Amino acid sequence: xxxxxxxxxxxxxxxxxxxxxxxxxxxxxxxxxxxxxxxxxxxxxxxxxxxxxxxxxxxxxxxxxxxxxxxxxxxxxxxxxxxxxxxxxxxxxxxxxxxxxxxxxxxxxxxxxxxxxxxxxxxxxxxxxxxxxxxxxxxxxxxxxxxxxxxxxxxxxxxxxxxxxxxxxxxxxxxxxxxxxxxxxxxxxxxxxxxxxxxxxxxxxxxxxxxxxxxxxxxxxxxxxxxxxxxxxxxxxxxxxxxxxxxxxxxxxxxxxxxxxxxxxxxxxxxxxxxxxxxxxxxx
Amino acid sequence: xxxxxxxxxxxxxxxxxxxxxxxxxxxxxxxxxxxxxxxxxxxxxxxxxxxxxxxxxxxxxxxxxxxxxxxxxxxxxxxxxxxxxxxxxxxxxxxxxxxxxxxxxxxxxxxxxxxxxxxxxxxxxxxxxxxxxxxxxxxxxxxxxxxxxxxxxxxxxxxxxxxxxxxxxxxxxxxxxxxxxxxxxxxxxxxxxxxxxxxxxxxxxxxxxxxxxxxxxxxxxxxxxxxxxxxxxxxxxxxxxxxxxxxxxxxxxxxxxxxxxxxxxxxxxxxxxxxxxxxxxxxxxxxxxxxxxxxxxxxxxxxxxxxxxxxxxxxxxxxxxx
Numbered sequence: 001x002x003x004x005x006x007x008x009x010x011x012x013x014x015x016x017x018x019x020x021x022x023x024x025x026x027x028x029x030x031x032x033x034x035x036x037x038x039x040x041x042x043x044x045x046x047x048x049x050x051x052x053x054x055x056x057x058x059x060x061x062x063x064x065x066x067x068x069x070x071x072x073x074x075x076x077x078x079x080x081x082x083x084x085x086x087x088x089x090x091x092x093x094x095x096x097x098x099x100x101x102x103x104x105x106x107x108x109x110x111x112x113x114x115x116x117x118x119x120x121x122x123x124x125x126x127x128x129x130x131x132x133x134x135x136x137x138x139x140x141x142x143x144x145x146x147x148x149x150x151x152x153x154x155x156x157x158x159x160x161x162x163x164x165x166x167x168x169x170x171x172x173x174x175x176x177x178x179x180x181x182x183x184x185x186x187x188x189x190x191x192x193x194x195x196x197x198x199x200x201x202x203x204x205x206x207x208x209x210x211x212x213x214x215x216x217x218x219x220x221x222x223x224x225x226x227x228x229x230x231x232x233x234x235x236x237x238x239x240x241x242x243x244x245x246x247x248x249x250x251x252x253x254x255x256x257x258x259x260x261x262x263x264x265x266x267x268x269x270x271x272x273x274x275x276x277x278x279x280x281x282x283x284x
Numbered sequence: 285x286x287x288x289x290x291x292x293x294x295x296x297x298x299x300x301x302x303x304x305x306x307x308x309x310x311x312x313x314x315x316x317x318x319x320x321x322x323x324x325x326x327x328x329x330x331x332x333x334x335x336x337x338x339x340x341x342x343x344x345x346x347x348x349x350x351x352x353x354x355x356x357x358x359x360x361x362x363x364x365x366x367x368x369x370x371x372x373x374x375x376x377x378x379x380x381x382x383x384x385x386x387x388x389x390x391x392x393x394x395x396x397x398x399x400x401x402x403x404x405x406x407x408x409x410x411x412x413x414x415x416x417x418x419x420x421x422x423x424x425x426x427x428x429x430x431x432x433x434x435x436x437x438x439x440x441x442x443x444x445x446x447x448x449x450x451x452x453x454x455x456x457x458x459x460x461x462x463x464x465x466x467x468x469x470x471x472x473x474x475x476x477x478x479x480x481x482x483x484x485x486x487x488x489x490x491x492x493x494x495x496x497x498x499x500x501x502x503x504x505x506x507x508x509x510x511x512x513x514x515x516x517x518x519x520x521x522x523x524x525x526x527x528x529x530x531x532x533x534x535x536x537x538x539x540x541x542x543x544x545x546x547x548x549x550x551x552x553x554x555x556x557x558x559x560x561x562x563x564x565x566x567x568x569x570x571x572x573x574x575x576x577x578x579x580x581x582x583x584x585x586x587x588x589x590x591x592x593x594x595x596x597x598x599x600x601x602x603x604x605x606x
Contacts, residue, residue: 103579
C-alpha cells in the first residue's frame with residue numbers, strides 16, 4: 001500500500017511538472033501555430049538561471065523568482081529576432097526553433113561546461129503522508145505547478161486578456177479588425193509560454209542533475225503529451241500530461257528505465273496514430 | 285542556345301568530383317569518398333522531403349538499419365548468407381526498405397499523419413530505435429559492432445581490398461546512379477504527382493490519385509537509399525554503433541539538406557558535403573563554437589533562404605529568365 005502511495009505521489013509530481021512545460025507549448029502552438037522545438041532549452045535556461053545565481057551566493061528563491069523573468073525576456077528576444085519571420089510557415093518553425101535549440105544548448109555548454117551541476121535542496125527533510133515519508137521539496141513542486149496551471153487556466157478563461165487571446169486563436173483576422181493588437185498578443189504569449197518553461201526548469205533544478213541535455217529529456221515527453229492530449233486545448237494538455245507522466249511513472253516503477261521509456265514512446269505513438277486529434281477531443 | 289547557369293553549375297560540380305582524384309592525395313580522397321556517402325544519405329532525405337513534402341525526423345533509422353545489416357552480414361553473424369559484401373549491400377538495402385515500408389504503412393495508412401504529427405512521431409521512433417539498439421546484445425549493445433571489413437574487389441586478385449581511388453570511384457558511380465534515378469523520377473509524371481502531394485495532399489486525393497501508394501513508394505525508396513548509404517558508411521569506417529540509428533544523426537541530416545537546399549537533389553548533396561567538410565576542418569579549432577555556429581547558420585538559412593544555399597544555383601527545373 002505504501003509503495004502504491006509513493007508511486008502515486010511520484011506520478012502526480014511528474015505529471016504536474018510536465019504539465020507546466022506542456023502548457024507553454026500548447027499556448028504557443030494555439031496562438032501562433034509555432035511548434036516550438038526550443039522549448040526544452042527554455043526549460044534549460046530556467047534551470048541554469050538558478051545555477052548562475054547559486055554561483056554568486058544568492059539563495060534558491062531568488063533564482064526561482066528570477067528564472068521566469070530571465071526566460072521570459074529570452075522568449076521576447078527569440079520571438080522578435082527569429083520566430084516572427086517564420087509565422088505561417090509551419091514546417092519552417094519546426095526547423096528554425098530546432099536550430100535555436102542547438103544554439104541555446106551550445107551557449108550553455110560554452111558558459112557552464114558540459115558536466116552536471118547539482119543545486120542544494122532548498123527545502124530539505126520529509127513529510128509523512130498517511131505513513132509514507134515523502135520529500136518535502138517534491139510537495140512544494142507539486143503546489144507550485146498546480147497553482148500555475150490553475151492560474152493559467154483562470155487567465156485564459158476568466159479574464160478579458162484571456163478573451164482576447166481566445167479571440168486571436170479562433171480567428172486572427174477578425175480579432176485584429178475588432179481592435180485586438182495581435183502582434184502584442186503574439187509577443188506576450190510567447191514570453192509567457194517561455195516563462196512557464198523557465199519556472200518549470202527552476203523548480204525542477206534541485207531534484208534533477210542540471211546538465212545541458214536535460215532539456216531534450218523534457219521536450220520529447222512534453223511534445224508527446226501535447227499530441228496525445230490534443231493541440232489547441234488547455235484541458236487537452238492536462239489529459240496528455242497525465243497520460244504520459246502517469247505511464248512513465250508507473251512503467252518505470254516495474255521495469256528498467258530504458259524499457260519504460262520505450263514503452264511510453266510506443267504507447268504515445270500508438271495513441272497519436274489512432275487519435276490524431278488527441279484524446280481530449282475524442283472523449284468529449 | 286546557351287545552357288542555363290544551373291545546368292552549367294551542375295555539370296561543373298560533377299566534373300569537379302570526377303577530376304578530384306588527380307589533385308588529392310590518398311587520405312583526402314578517402315575523406316571525399318566519406319563526404320559522398322553523407323551526400324547519398326542527404327539525397328534520400330531530400331527526395332521525400334523536397335519532392336513529396338514528407339518531413340521525416342527519423343531518416344537515420346534507415347541509415348542505421350542498413351549499417352547494422354551490412355556489418356552483421358560481412359562479419360558472418362547471419363547464418364546461411366555467407367560474408368559476401370554484395371550480399372551485405374543487397375540485404376542492407378532490402379532491410380532498410382522493409383523497415384521504411386513498415387513505418388510508412390503505419391504512418392500513411394488510413395487517415396495518415398502529416399506535418400507536425402509526422403515529424404514528432406518519426407522523431408520518437410528514432411529515439412526508440414536508438415534505445416533498443418543500445419540494449420540488444422546480438423548487435424553489440426552499447427558498443428556496436430567493430431572490425432567491419434573495408435570494401436573489396438568483386439573478383440579474385442592479389443590485394444583484395446579496394447584502394448582509396450577505387451573506393452572513391454565506386455561510391456561516386458553509386459551516388460551518380462542514384463542521383464540519376466531520382467532526378468528522372470522527379471521529372472517523370474510520378475514526380476509531378478509527388479509535387480502535387482507536396483503542395484496540397486487533400487486536393488490531389490480528391491482528384492483521384494493514389495496518394496497513399498505514391499507516398500509509400502517514395503518513402504520506401506528513400507529508405508532503401510538511406511540503407512545503401514549506411515552500408516557504404518560501415519564499410520568505410522569499419523564500425524557501427526547505436527548513435528547511427530538515432531535522433532542526433534536524424535536531425536543532422538535534416539540540417540545538411542536544409543542548408544544545401546531541400547527542393548533540389550544536387551543541392552542537398554552539396555549541402556551535406558559542405559557541412560561535413562566544414563565540421564572536419566573547423567570542429568577541432570572551434571570546439572564547442574562549431575555547433576553554435578551550425579545552429580545559427582541553420583536558423584539563418586531557414587529564416588532568410590528557405591531554398592538553401594545552393595537551391596537556386598543548382599535548380600535544373602528553374603524557368604529561364606527572359
